[in-house]
Amino acid sequence: MSETLANLLQENRRFEPPAALADAANVKADAYEEASADRLAFWAKQAQRLDWAREWDQVLDWSNPPFAKWFVGGELNVAYNCLDRHVAAGKGDKVAIHWEGEPGDTRTLTYADLHALTCQAANALTELGVRAGDRVAIYLPMIPEAAVAMLACARIGATHSVVFGGFSADALSGRIQDASAKVVITADGGYRRGKPSGLKTIVDEAVAQCPTIEHVLVVRRTGQDVAWGERDLWWHETVETASTEHEAQPFDAEHPLFILYTSGTTAKPKGILHTTGGYLTQASYTHHAVFDLKPETDVYWCTADIGWVTGHSYIVYGPLSNGATQVMYEGTPDTPHKGRFWDIVDKYGVTILYTAPTLIRTMMKWGDEFPAAANLSSLRVLGSVGEPINPEAWMWYRKNIGHDNTPVVDTWWQTETGAIMISPLPGVTAAKPGSAMRPLPGISADVVDDEGNSVPNGGGGFLVLREPWPSMLRTIWGDDQRFVDTYWSRFQGMYFAGDGAKKDDDGDLWLLGRVDDVMLVSGHNISTTEVESALVSHPSVAEAAVVGATDPTTGQAIVAFTIPRGSVDTEGEAGEALIKELRDHVAKTLGPIAKPRQIMLVAELPKTRSGKIMRRLLRDVAEHRSLGDVTTLQDSTVMDLISDGMKSAK
Numbered sequence: 236m237s238e239t240l241a242n243l244l245q246e247n248r249r250f251e252p253p254a255a256l257a258d259a260a261n262v263k264a265d266a267y268e269e270a271s272a273d274r275l276a277f278w279a280k281q282a283q284r285l286d287w288a289r290e291w292d293q294v295l296d297w298s299n300p301p302f303a304k305w306f307v308g309g310e311l312n313v314a315y316n317c318l319d320r321h322v323a324a325g326k327g328d329k330v331a332i333h334w335e336g337e338p339g340d341t342r343t344l345t346y347a348d349l350h351a352l353t354c355q356a357a358n359a360l361t362e363l364g365v366r367a368g369d370r371v372a373i374y375l376p377m378i379p380e381a382a383v384a385m386l387a388c389a390r391i392g393a394t395h396s397v398v399f400g401g402f403s404a405d406a407l408s409g410r411i412q413d414a415s416a417k418v419v420i421t422a423d424g425g426y427r428r429g430k431p432s433g434l435k436t437i438v439d440e441a442v443a444q445c446p447t448i449e450h451v452l453v454v455r456r457t458g459q460d461v462a463w464g465e466r467d468l469w470w471h472e473t474v475e476t477a478s479t480e481h482e483a484q485p486f487d488a489e490h491p492l493f494i495l496y497t498s499g500t501t502a503k504p505k506g507i508l509h510t511t512g513g514y515l516t517q518a519s520y521t522h523h524a525v526f527d528l529k530p531e532t533d534v535y536w537c538t539a540d541i542g543w544v545t546g547h548s549y550i551v552y553g554p555l556s557n558g559a560t561q562v563m564y565e566g567t568p569d570t571p572h573k574g575r576f577w578d579i580v581d582k583y584g585v586t587i588l589y590t591a592p593t594l595i596r597t598m599m600k601w602g603d604e605f606p607a608a609a610n611l612s613s614l615r616v617l618g619s620v621g622e623p624i625n626p627e628a629w630m631w632y633r634k635n636i637g638h639d640n641t642p643v644v645d646t647w648w649q650t651e652t653g654a655i656m657i658s659p660l661p662g663v664t665a666a667k668p669g670s671a672m673r674p675l676p677g678i679s680a681d682v683v684d685d686e687g688n689s690v691p692n693g694g695g696g697f698l699v700l701r702e703p704w705p706s707m708l709r710t711i712w713g714d715d716q717r718f719v720d721t722y723w724s725r726f727q728g729m730y731f732a733g734d735g736a737k738k739d740d741d742g743d744l745w746l747l748g749r750v751d752d753v754m755l756v757s758g759h760n761i762s763t764t765e766v767e768s769a770l771v772s773h774p775s776v777a778e779a780a781v782v783g784a785t786d787p788t789t790g791q792a793i794v795a796f797t798i799p800r801g802s803v804d805t806e807g808e809a810g811e812a813l814i815k816e817l818r819d820h821v822a823k824t825l826g827p828i829a830k831p832r833q834i835m836l837v838a839e840l841p842k843t844r845s846g847k848i849m850r851r852l853l854r855d856v857a858e859h860r861s862l863g864d865v866t867t868l869q870d871s872t873v874m875d876l877i878s879d880g881m882k883s884a885k
């Protein structure tokens with residue numbers, strides 16, 4: 236990656252934090268100095284945010300890299316830290332979750348309610364024979380029981396493995412088998428796009444191939460008919476009849492808390508293992524620092540699904556350990572109409588919103604009138620996660636959702652990192668649209684070249700992490716060698732994240748997508764993200780996905796799939812004219828070398844369930860290969876649409 240098109244995006248816009256927010260911010264600029272003076276002392280201080288039953292003897296044991304141990308000898312209970320201690324501090328009546336079902340039904344759970352339910356679930360699981368160290372699979376819609384099930388496992392020391400409710404029976408059974416789970420917690424179904432989906436039927440199909448499963452615990456959400464077998468138990472008959480008294484035992488800081496499978500599209504999914512003390516420390520600290528959470532006054536809403544790491548760290552463990560009041564929403568953003576999200580912000584007075592670029596770009600495509608119809612004045616911090624956010628999407632987010640004065644924090648991290656690693660601090664950083672800016676205090680990230688040498692400002696290469704961090708993955712479940720090979724072998728002594736990045740002239744970081752998404756065009760490395768951002772900066776474009784397709788003359792050629800904004804005319808000659816204009820626009824913005832060979836105007840893009848664009852599939856389309864595994868596709872009909880678009884353009 237030596238020849239990146241460094242600094243093609245001349246981004247000169249800066250947004251200082253609002254003065255009042257900066258003055259009252261939870262974390263100020265001195266945190267960076269404090270952490271760089273003594274990183275381990277800094278993290279030990281952050282660990283004091285939690286209640287420990289036994290203090291640690293050593294902050295970090297790195298004697299056997301890359302296998303880290305944090306807070307060695309310390310003991311704590313995660314559920315106690317998320318629930319009991321808040322209740323004990325007199326906050327039992329504080330709302331923990333404002334839950335909103337897709338059909339419009341609502342539930343309000345206080346910390347006392349959540350505590351009681353979690354104790355019941357902990358007692359019920361124990362009664363079913365689940366012991367510390369056992370694995371429990373969770374396959375639920377976005378209902379409060381999803382958080383309760385996770386916390387109940389944590390409470391009794393069982394390791395949870397949450398599987399996203401959109402995954403197939405095969406995906407579910409593969410994950411259950413890999414972890415040898417004993418119990419599955421599911422629901423009859425959940426609501427999505429106005430209809431009840433069936434979850435129990437999928438579990439039945441999966442569990443038929445999973446001899447380790449002893450019980451299936453079923454929450455009744457939709458009331459639909461379900462088949463019933465010997466292993467099945469209703470949640471309301473098992474959990475809700477159990478005692479609400481349960482004493483949480485402390486566990487070792489390195490006790491396994493959860494496994495979360497990364498949604499691999501080709502290879503076998505990797506079971507990423509997270510443990511207790513370090514994970515909770517960093518989830519809690521980053522939620523406090525990056526969102527400036529004030530538990531007494533803020534209403535926080537993360538729109539991710541609990542089946543992704545974002546839901547684990549920033550719906551369950553970060554916010555609840557901090558005693559936050561949050562919104563949890565079950566359904567899709569366009570049911571019953573495209574303003575649903577903004578109605579929710581308005582209704583609950585949401586002050587902090589954390590969502591994904593894919594959603595922001597979808598909202599841009601739907602049009603400004605939807606957010607404009609709601610009162611969004613309560614919002615004070617906006618976050619983004621999951622993909623690089625294009626500068627124009629960032630600007631749209633700030634202007635249309637953040638009334639032109641809220642900080643936008645673009646947070647880079649991974650399932651493997653467990654918690655946020657690179658992000659602006661809302662009260663400190665003068666953020667640049669599209670940049671994740673700097674590693675958080677206590678984190679050392681860098682960009683290196685092929686040989687592992689740090690690149691100078693203005694250079695591009697591979698993102699690495701130089702020092703272990705508290706919430707780092709400890710291994711891949713059952714496969715230490717794959718853990719070493721995947722993350723620690725590319726560069727000596729550094730964690731290889733698999734993302735391309737560049738440092739701008741100020742040393743701020745710009746994420747360029749997965750390294751396999753870097754194109755080599757006539758000997759120049761060009762990142763898909765840069766071309767996508769150039770396309771999205773054109774007023775007629777809502778979203779774009781760029782891939783490198785094999786080309787006989789240039790090695791790879793740039794092919795762009797582009798979704799026009801709602802109002803744009805693309806019929807006949809207007810479409811041809813737009814394509815020409817867009818090609819010229821990219822050439823003008825990035826340089827002639829980045830001009831796409833081909834631009835397709837399409838209605839949809841194929842995305843993984845977590846909203847990441849599936850460039851691999853698009854590459855297949857661009858090269859006319861038959862399509863590989865599409866089971867993680869959100870909507871496989873999208874591919875037909877795109878293939879049709881391809882044909883008509885030929």
Ligand code: 6R9
Pocket residue numbers: 497543544545619620621622623624645646647648649650651671732733734746747748749845
């Ligand atoms: C949290 C999460 C991890 C991959 C990561 C990177 C991409 C996430 C990003 C970002 C640019 C950001 N990614 N946040 N890229 N800017 N702010 O998404 O975890 O599902 O494991 O995905 O997502 O490519 O390597 P996960």
